[in-house]
Amino acid sequence: MADMGAFRDAVTAWAAGGPGGPARELATSLSVRTAVLLEGPSDSAAVDALAARRGRDLAAEGICVLPMGGAMSVGRFASLLGPSGLDLRLTGLCDEREQGFYVRALDRAEAAPGGLFVCAADLEDELIRALGVARVTELVEAEGDLRPLQTFLRQPAQQDRTAQQQLRRFFGTKKGRKIHYGRVLVEALDDPAGVPAPLAGLFAAL
Numbered sequence: 001m002a003d004m005g006a007f008r009d010a011v012t013a014w015a016a017g018g019p020g021g022p023a024r025e026l027a028t029s030l031s032v033r034t035a036v037l038l039e040g041p042s043d044s045a046a047v048d049a050l051a052a053r054r055g056r057d058l059a060a061e062g063i064c065v066l067p068m069g070g071a072m073s074v075g076r077f078a079s080l081l082g083p084s085g086l087d088l089r090l091t092g093l094c095d096e097r098e099q100g101f102y103v104r105a106l107d108r109a110e111a112a113p114g115g116l117f118v119c120a121a122d123l124e125d126e127l128i129r130a131l132g133v134a135r136v137t138e139l140v141e142a143e144g145d146l147r148p149l150q151t152f153l154r155q156p157a158q159q160d161r162t163a164q165q166q167l168r169r170f171f172g173t174k175k176g177r178k179i180h181y182g183r184v185l186v187e188a189l190d191d192p193a194g195v196p197a198p199l200a201g202l203f204a205a206l
Contacts, residue, residue, distance in 0.1 A: 082111025
């Protein structure tokens with residue numbers, strides 16, 4: 001039986017130049033009503049983790065959490081999923097520096113989002129600020145990454161950065177680490193009071 005993952009894959013293939021038929025068929029059979037446009041898989045991991053904590057089955061609600069592989073792709077995805085394509089309700093989470101790409105793309109597609117939620121730097125930065133440097137460092141240690149973190153912090157390039165900036169950059173130093181900690185940091189939040197405003201706003205809109 002097809003699931004939301006199959007729809008996500010079909011949309012991604014469509015956006016890469018493939019046929020749109022499979023995505024259209026799955027959108028109908030799965031009763032997809034909303035697409036959450038995210039820049040990448042670490043954002044998706046965080047959204048999925050918060051949904052699990054709150055006992056929400058987004059797929060069953062007709063909500064597709066869709067990492068696009070970068071903000072530059074938002075125009076293509078908005079045109080396929082918005083009014084001129086599958087006519088889904090669009091919402092999303094983005095970094096402040098990418099906000100303009102989202103706004104312009106959604107406007108061109110005549111797909112006013114059902115809520116666009118903006119992180120100051122990125123979602124990892126929001127999560128680190130919400131938890132605090134000391135708590136995040138404890139989580140890094142619990143995940144077995146304290147020694148790599150200590151090695152990273154000794155690098156000359158890190159000496160002029162704040163502890164928060166250092167942790168954010170550390171999460172991007174190894175493939176898959178940002179995805180892993182997207183889940184770990186969300187699971188450590190006090191919910192709902194401790195959830196960063198952009199992520200809390202996104203869930204309030206879903």
